[in-house]
Amino acid sequence: MLTFDQVSKRYPSGKEALSGVSFNMEAGEFAFLTGHSGAGKSTLMKLIIAMERPTNGQILFNGENVNRISNSRVAYLRRQVGVVFQNHQLLFDRNVYANVALPLEIGGHRPSEIRGRVRAALSKVGLADRENHFPITLSGGEQQRVGIARAVVNRPPLLLADEPTGNLDPELSKDIMDLFLQFNQVGVTVVIATHDISLVERIGNRRIDLNQGRLRDSKWPI
Amino acid sequence: MANLTASGASLSRQGLSDRLAAWGRHHRFVFKDALLRLFDTPLAAITTWMVVAIALALPIILYLLLNYAGTLRQDWDGSPRISLYLDRDVAEDVAGNMTSRIAARADISSATLITKQQALLDFERHSGFGDILNSLPDNPLPALIEITPLSTAGGDIQLLLASLQQEELVEEVVYDAEWMLRLFTMLELAERLTLSIGIVLAVGVLLIIGNTIRLTIENRRSEIEVVKLVGGTDSFVRRPFLYLGFWLGLGGAVGAWLVVQTSIGYLSGPIERLAQSYRNDFALQFLGIEETALVLLGGSLLGVLASVFSVGRHLSRIQPK
Structure with a gap:
């Protein structure tokens, strides 16, 4: 469902963030995207949701050529990819419920359907009792989980997470990783960018490793 | 868990009527929300409305006075004697x-x-x-x-x-042609002056509303970025600002209407006496239903137009990082 074919990304500054990256992911796969910071993990994720355009190469998502996608189609592409951002990207002037409901409102779902789906997503991440709270009153881990609820509420076929366990203690990291594994079990394709090698080794799924913009290793499965 | 399963893009499962209903729902929501947000900062909203009202009222009053002068001309059958x-x-x-x-x-x-x-x-x-x-x-x-x-x-x-x-x-x-000619030239001059003042002030209204919208876009930058990140289309992002322009224009037009009606009330006494002294039974009329509708429609249109310009200039620059 997701194919990178000789993808390179060079920024105007001259820095080559990705060079000649190729890999393929089938629907329902679970992969870690690893590498030291600055290796190109974030760039790779930005390319998938067309926040950046590749300098060379092709990206195919569900049969659609992402690097040739028109600006007006970008919104529809992003509706098919749930993204958990490293900095959460929550709206601080809205409560938890409204934050999670946002993708459904954009998608034009009926209010009754939105209510049901938001509640289900929030209870899935263990925040059912926080829907009227504002993000600022939540801990970092809770904000992270609001971000996860928002990423999955639209039932996207692909879920991306950028350092979802970055600043969390091991206990919380495990909980959140379990969540992603559960989503994967019901068929969601999951890509998690992380530099936490111990976590990757413990779970032992496919690993797409980037080193200075180059794909170093791809094991399937270990 | 069952209702969180991945099953493709949710959009593709929606029929046209569902999408139309959703579109209408969002319009209704944003229509109300844009007005409610204005009341979150009442002082700023009222200031903008007042500036727009004054800028719209001045040319309207000038136009009405000219209309009055025009009836003097109609009184005279048009050919010199x-x-x-x-x-x-x-x-x-x-x-x-x-x-x-x-x-x-x-x-x-x-x-x-x-x-x-x-x-x-x-x-x-x-x-x-x-x-x-x-x-x-x-x-x-x-x-x-x-x-x-x-x-x-x-x-x-x-x-x-x-x-x-x-x-x-x-x-x-x-x-008597010569002084008639002079009067008509003066009337024409006044007409053109009113038109230019009207155009200048309409441009002023566009700039005022456009600037208010630019500031609002700046204030809601992070919201715009997040909406774009989770799949908001350009028109979805644009919609609240178009309605904001509509409300700013309409509110200004309502203010202008109040200013004009008050001014007519204040001026009508002397003008009627002046008219009578010229054997003319002209009286300055309050704005009727049609003219009121025209003022409100014109104000709202100016607001939407200002918004279209401003949104076009500023919104595309905001891309999620």
Whole structure:
């Protein structure tokens, strides 16, 4: 469902963030995207949701050529990819419920359907009792989980997470990783960018490793 | 868990009617939300509304006053007149014969005799100096033939004036075209001035509303970024700002309407008295339903237009990072 074919990304500054990256992911796969910071993990994720355009190469998502996608189609592409951002990207002037409901409102779902789906997503991440709270009153881990609820509420076929366990203690990291594994079990394709090698080794799924913009290793499965 | 399963893009499962309903729902929501957000910062909203109101009211008032001046012109039938003042001792029947003879001329459209008696009555009625005239031993006013020429072209009128000058018993020939011409030129000048002021102020309204929208876009930058990240289309992002422009324009137009109606109320007394002194029963009218609708529609359109410009310039620059 997701194919990178000789993808390179060079920024105007001259820095080559990705060079000649190729890999393929089938629907329902679970992969870690690893590498030291600055290796190109974030760039790779930005390319998938067309926040950046590749300098060379092709990206195919569900049969659609992402690097040739028109600006007006970008919104529809992003509706098919749930993204958990490293900095959460929550709206601080809205409560938890409204934050999670946002993708459904954009998608034009009926209010009754939105209510049901938001509640289900929030209870899935263990925040059912926080829907009227504002993000600022939540801990970092809770904000992270609001971000996860928002990423999955639209039932996207692909879920991306950028350092979802970055600043969390091991206990919380495990909980959140379990969540992603559960989503994967019901068929969601999951890509998690992380530099936490111990976590990757413990779970032992496919690993797409980037080193200075180059794909170093791809094991399937270990 | 079951209802969180991945099953493809949710959009593709929606039919056209579902999408239309969602589109209508969002319009209704944003329509209300844009107004409610204005009331979150009432002082800023009221300031913008007042500035827009003043900028819209000024040209409307100028236009109404011009309209009033225009009715004075309509009163006058449009063609310049020649007044032929006769010698004071011309008898009435002689004057009557003379009028018929002049009226029969080919270069004249009509000629009317105003006898000394009629002239006196008119003067008494309109000048307010009747008492003074009554104290005089006899009527000091001459009889007068009012002539409407057939052609007012420069050469024709000069020939006609010269030939009338040759008539016996004529004391003076007065052609009123010159001051009429000056009045009309002045009216035209005022019309153009009003139009330019109107255009300048409309551009001002566009800039004021556009700037307010630019600031709002800046304030909601992070929200715009997140909405774009989770799949908001450009029109979804644009919609709240278009409605904001609509509300700013409409609110300003309502303010302008209040200013105009108040001004009419304040000015109508003196203007009616002024009109009466010119034998004119004109009264400055309050804005009716049609004119009110026009003001409100115009204001809202200006607001939306300002928003379209501003959103086009500023929104595309905001991309999620």
